[in-house]
Amino acid sequence: MPDIAFVKPALPRHGALVLPLAEDWVLAGLAQAIDAATGGAVQRALAAASFKGRKGQSATLWAPTLEGGTAGPSRIVAIGLGKAEELTSEVLEAAGGALLPLISAEREAVVAAEALTAPQTASLALGLLLKSYRFDRYRTTEKEEDKPKLERVALATDAAPAAKAAWAPMRAVADGVFIARDLVSEPPNVLHPPEFADRIKALESLGLEVEVLGPKEMRKLGFGALLGVAQGSAQEPRMVVMQWHGASGAKAKRAGQKPVAFIGKGVTFDTGGISIKPAAGMEDMKWDMAGAGTVVGLMAALAGRKAKVDAVGLVGLVENMPSGSAQRPGDVVKTAAGLTVEVINTDAEGRLVLADVIHYCQERFAPRFMVDLATLTGAIIISLGHEHAGLFSNDDALAQQLTAAGKAVGEAVWRMPLGEAYDKQLKSEIADMKNVGGRPGGSITAAHFIQRFVNTKDGPMPWAHLDIAGTAWATKDLPTVPKGATAFGVRLLDRLVAEHYES
Amino acid sequence: MLKVKLRTTPRADAATPLAVPVAAGHVVPFPFAVAAGFTGASGQVAEQPGPERRLLLIGAGEPRRPLDWEQVGGAALAAAGRVVRLAIDARGLPPEAAAALAAGAALRAWSFDTYLGTPEPGASALDLVVDRPEAVAPLWARAEAGVRGCLFARDLVAEPANRLTTRGFAQRLEALAEYGIAVDVLGRKRLRREGLGGLLAVGGGSVNPPRLAVLRWRGSVAAPPIAFIGKGLCFDTGGISIKPAAGMEEMKADMAGAAACAGAMLALALRRSPAPAVAVLALAENATGAASYRPGDVLRMGSGRTVEVIDTDAEGRLVLADALHFAATRLKPQAMLDLATLTGSIVTALGAHRAGLFGSDAALMAQAAAAGEAVGEPLWPMPIGARHREDLASDIADLRQCASGRFLPDACHAAAFLREFAGSTPWAHLDIAGVDIRAEAGPLGRKGSSGFGARLLDQLVALYFEDPERH
Known part of the structure; x- marks a missing residue:
């Protein structure tokens, strides 16, 4: 199971970058930054995938080239949260659960959670963590590539202390x-x-x-x-x-x-x-x-x-x-x-x-x-x-x-x-x-x-x-x-x- | 049906036992009963020994609702045993209680002896002794309508299937015209024209053809009707x-839903209910025959949707x-309730003491539950979950009729299926x-068909659908 961390927003240089987006949200924070850094590739990818932020929707942009040739994430994953006014803990947990298989081949992921409140951020993490459970102690011949690789999920938020506080009892x-x-x-x-x-x-x-x-x-x-x-x-x-x-x-x-x-x-x-x-x-x-x-x-x-x-x-x-x-x-x-x-x-x-x-x-x-x-x-x-x-x-x-x-x-x-x-x-x-x-x-x-x-x-x-x-x-x-x-x-x-x- | 006569004094006839309801918590004015430990608790009966007229004290407990008095009336009838006539002393009781005593006795007295060489002995007449017959008479007339509706349903359910074929059932329904109910029976040709592929397929294996019976009671309120939809598998x-x-x-009783709906219509007509009502009864025999439908068949239903048959x-x-689709689109009712002996699953869930209640409208469901409580036909709400609907996904048709496997919530699946055809009504x-068959005698009925639902629907209409300001 991955470690969960709450960090200050910064663009990752490898792994996955996750953009949780409700319907009608405009890209902001890290999402906006990565869009700018890729010359608008994120916006174009979302449009091409008809991604509207609906519940259950997702879209992945693979290995985008960053302007200036700097290292960037190997995938950008947008995940839909549904209507912004209906962001219940259940919706966020489900989004976290739905997100897991989209990033489980990466070792690390950063979630751009700046638009979410601290409890919402923690709920997203909880859903992801709960979904990541595996009972594999009796599998002796499983191939390395079949095992989940995800080691760390960092939720990027401006309210890291509050999110950590919300997270402790959930954990x-x-x-x-x-x-x-x-x-x-x-x-x-x-x-x-x-x-x-x-x-x-x-x-x-x-x-x-x-x-x-x-x-x-x-x-x-x-x-x-x-x-x-x-x-x-x-x-x-x-x-x-x-x-x-x-x-x-x-x-x-x-x-x-x-x-x-x-x-x-x-x-x-x-x-x-x-x-x-x-x-x-x-x-x-x-x-x-x-x-x-x-x-x-x-x-x-x-x-x-x-x-x-x-x-x-x-x-x-x-x-x-x-x-x-x-x-x-x-x-x-x-x-x-x-x-x-x-x-x-x-x-x-x-x-x-x-x-x-x-x-x-x-x-x-x-x-x-x-x-x-x-x-x-x-x-x-x-x-x-x-x-x-x-x-x-x-x-x-x-x-x-x-x-x-x-x-x-x-x-x-x-x-x-x-x-x-x-x-x-x-x-x-x-x-x-x-x-x-x-x-x-x-x-x-x-x-x-x-x-x-x-x-x-x-x-x-x-x-x-x-x-x-x-x-x-x-x-x-x-x-x-x-x-x-x-x-x-x-x-x-x-x-x-x-x-x-x-x- | 028990003949009920209102009197102010018991007739001078030593052969007619007199039953006296005694509520708990009062002084029992009969030493013989006190000696026997009779306290008036519900379920107790004490009979005066001796050669003179039989006197039966019936424990009434703490009666609050009419239903409680009905059960006392039923207990009195049962305690009287093999007599031709019984008297119940309701003097000193409110008129509502007196009418309920008679209703309970009439429900308990019913038996089905059409095919018995020597009919079972039992009371056929009741003297209801009251202070003011003129106050009780209208209340009894109202209660009697519900009782007769219930007993009509019981008779239909009790009939063997070689007698009550689909045609036979339709004839019994057509006879309701005498009470002012308009009856229209659709045969195969019209069913085909309506495209009712589900009913036609189910009835296809039998020599007794399927029918859709439409009963209409106009009422006097200008409003869309309430619709009762019944499963009538003869x-x-x-x-x-x-x-x-x-x-x-026991599968002769698989038309108990349709019978209850017909009984309710009769009750409304007998008491001249102001509420307009319709009943749509799907009559068919599900036979094993050369023309039977098969597992795997895909049917096109009246609504145009396709259904894969699994079982x-x-x-x-x-x-x-x-029937639901027909009712919703052709009759435009303000509400629809269907009654059906639908699944073994509901028996596993709720046993023989409550019927399962499903639906799309919380208010209507609450009203149905309240009506059921009032007449002693209790319901329990059950869920239709998202998973239940998902389980009906078919690879070949719009939906499958049921899931397959073990431990299936089939009652929920069936309700999820029906919801797809109820439209927005x-x-x-x-x-x-x-609950269609009583395994053992109870206060309101012998062993056998219960008529469950007829009184409930009548009560539902009386409580919630007769207000001209409604809708």
């Missing part, structure tokens, strides 16, 4: 995104629960407090549901608790501050267990831990930007395997909350994991709210597709905050209903509930299952559940996400905290 | 993309597309695939 969030994408991309033989927990432990260097619980501790806590899922695998399960004391310092607990809480489903591989999945596409199930990966990325982002909030992140890490010791359909397990569950389908395991972790989170931290993330159901893909994650909540205010935050960062959520009639579908003849409620409303009944472990008896507990099964993995490039792990939710929840929960 | 085998055998008999079992959107689409 931290981008790092959180990359942590999540790495975790989600890792193959399941590498990233099993113990390894996942070790990687989270390593984030203590950011100032996070990390506790790792193994099967012995979880047995003591009565995590019958989570352990039931894990029992078929040779890999031990883990629960990891991350704490960030950004509002009150390390004495948060003593000060009695209520944290905000995020809970992630971390099934490092999901075969379905005894209710085994069809073979086709099963490799995708390595990303059935994306909820947990997202929570880890989020906690890293909050710590990285020193967010003024007390936050906890909890992830339940298991592998769901069929084996002689695996859980069976028909088994009844007892959750940490004391409720019993009849396991009808061992492939509806995520909710079993979440049930115990959510209960633990609430008992221990009594948080201000809980948001859980999980690649929970195929039904949510059949419901909404890949543009929206499903949002379920018992709290309208929290749901609205999440919807707005998602819209702002391009991670859209769509609210789905809850209701007693759906909850009834979970009725079991032998236990307090079944773990599935049938095909109709499959995502809704899954949310209801989780909701049964949100304890509102002692007062309201705002809770939201994000079903990210359709958004955790991109099968084609998105504006700021290369095909693959998206880290959907890191930016959304970071924005939620930044907008509403920082002191 | 039977859906899936066509060449044939469905699995298990459960295929002949995604036929509903094809007939609706033509404010439009909403209700995917009722999960």
